[in-house]
Each structure stands twice: as structure tokens, then as C-alpha cells.
Amino acid sequence: MSSAESSIVQFANVGLRYGTDREVLSDISFTLYPGRFYFLTGASGAGKTSMLKLLYLAQRPSRGMIWMFGNDVITLPRKAMPDFRRRIGVVFQDFRLVQHLSAFDNVALPLRISGMSEGQIRKPVADVLEWVGLQHRMDARPQTLSGGEQQRVAIARAVIARPEVLVADEPTGNVDPEMALKLLRLFEALNRLGTTVVVATHDVNLLRKVPDSLIMRLDKGALSDPTGALRYPPRREVMKG
Numbered sequence: 001m002s003s004a005e006s007s008i009v010q011f012a013n014v015g016l017r018y019g020t021d022r023e024v025l026s027d028i029s030f031t032l033y034p035g036r037f038y039f040l041t042g043a044s045g046a047g048k049t050s051m052l053k054l055l056y057l058a059q060r061p062s063r064g065m066i067w068m069f070g071n072d073v074i075t076l077p078r079k080a081m082p083d084f085r086r087r088i089g090v091v092f093q094d095f096r097l098v099q100h101l102s103a104f105d106n107v108a109l110p111l112r113i114s115g116m117s118e119g120q121i122r123k124p125v126a127d128v129l130e131w132v133g134l135q136h137r138m139d140a141r142p143q144t145l146s147g148g149e150q151q152r153v154a155i156a157r158a159v160i161a162r163p164e165v166l167v168a169d170e171p172t173g174n175v176d177p178e179m180a181l182k183l184l185r186l187f188e189a190l191n192r193l194g195t196t197v198v199v200a201t202h203d204v205n206l207l208r209k210v211p212d213s214l215i216m217r218l219d220k221g222a223l224s225d226p227t228g229a230l231r232y233p234p235r236r237e238v239m240k241g
Contacts, residue, residue, distance in 0.1 A: 014064030030230040040200040042218035089163035093170040097142040104138040148179035
């Protein structure tokens with residue numbers, strides 16, 4: 001496609017069904033550009049989680065085409081998939097922390113899986129825990145942390161490898177409004193560093209908290225873009241260099 005070089009993600013006429021059921025996503029087409037902040041919204045059952053699974057490569061579409069980082073991921077060899085997934089950070093609604101590991105070890109997990117040595121791991125993990133305000137809790141296990149603290153550990157783990165795209169599924173759904181705003185500010189800070197951020201939420205109050213954000217709305221598996229998110233050009237300052 002002509003805009004593939006300047007985009008980071010493209011969906012073209014994507015459909016998704018589970019088994020023989022009707023499609024949960026139909027004719028989904030959009031383009032995500034580097035360094036933008038996107039909200040994906042819609043009622044419960046609209047298909048937000050299914051669309052995020054396609055974005056972080058946990059699910060293949062039933063039809064249509066998906067390009068990421070200039071590559072057709074539908075035909076991508078299986079052996080190339082791990083490298084692609086490392087370029088995408090994911091924050092799950094239910095945190096998915098490893099309960100017997102400390103906050104430090106949960107955040108360090110992606111780096112250890114990638115083969116980094118313990119000497120290389122300590123400083124970046126300590127730095128990102130400080131960034132999310134948990135430097136004093138790095139030895140704590142998840143069951144001793146509050147919901148907001150667990151979510152911040154999950155965010156730290158998602159961004160420790162400096163992903164090009166961050167996908168967050170209802171990241172504020174289990175915290176109070178004050179903590180929700182703090183989490184949103186962390187996503188904004190990451191976005192300012194150049195990461196493309198996609199936050200799925202049903203909380204319409206959050207949509208006004210990020211002035212430069214773009215909104216994609218799902219309704220019964222179909223996508224609309226009230227702020228022009230599907231066709232918005234890249235920010236000039238992000239594209240330099």
C-alpha cells in the first residue's frame with residue numbers, strides 16, 4: 001500500500017470470527033502512525049478486546065490484510081513472530097503478573113527471556129520502576145500490592161523493552177478515578193518519547209484527558225472514527241530523522 005512506509009500498522013478489510021459463529025469484527029480498515037495516541041472505545045461486547053488481540057498478534061484474522069512495521073503479518077513466517085511481538089508492549093486488564101515473583105522480577109521477565117544478562121538488567125528495571133513510582137516496592141510480590149500498584153508494575157513490564165507500539169486493554173478499569181488519571185499520564189509520557197499508544201476503554205471521561213488523542217469507536221464489530229483517527233497523518237516532529 002502507498003502509505004505503508006509512513007505507517008506503523010495498517011488493517012485492510014479485516015474480519016474476525018471464532019469458529020462458525022458470526023463475525024465479531026467486520027471490514028475493519030484503519031492506519032496507525034508512529035508517535036500518535038489512540039483511544040479505542042465502544043460498549044461492552046463491541047469487539048475491543050478482539051481487535052487488540054489482532055494488534056498484538058495473539059490472534060490471526062479470518063479475512064483481510066494486516067501490515068505491521070512494513071511487513072505483511074498474515075504471511076509472516078512463524079520463526080519471525082517472536083521478534084515482531086517484542087516490538088509491541090501489552091498491558092492487560094487483569095495485570096497477568098507472575099504471583100511468586102517480585103515486582104522487580106516481573107518487570108525483568110521480558111529482558112531475561114530476550115537473553116540479557118543480570119548485569120544488564122538491573123539498571124533499566126530499577127529506572128522503569130522509579131518512572132512508575134514504585135522504586136520503594138520493587139521487592140514486593142503482587143499479592144501485597146494495591147490494584148493501582150499492580151497495574152503500574154504491568155505497565156513497567158510492558159514498556160521495559162521500549163516497544164514501538166503499546167496496546168492497553170481497559171488499563172483503568174480496576175482502579176479509582178485518581179489512579180486512572182495517573183496511569184493515563186504515564187501513557188502520555190511514553191507517547192511523548194515516540195511510542196504509538198492504543199488504549200481501549202469504555203470510560204468516555206478519559207477521552208477528553210488527552211487533547212491530541214484520536215478516537216476509534218467500535219459498534220457491534222464495525223469501526224468509526226469521530227476524530228479522523230483512521231486517516232490522520234503522522235505528526236511532523238515524530239517523523240523527522
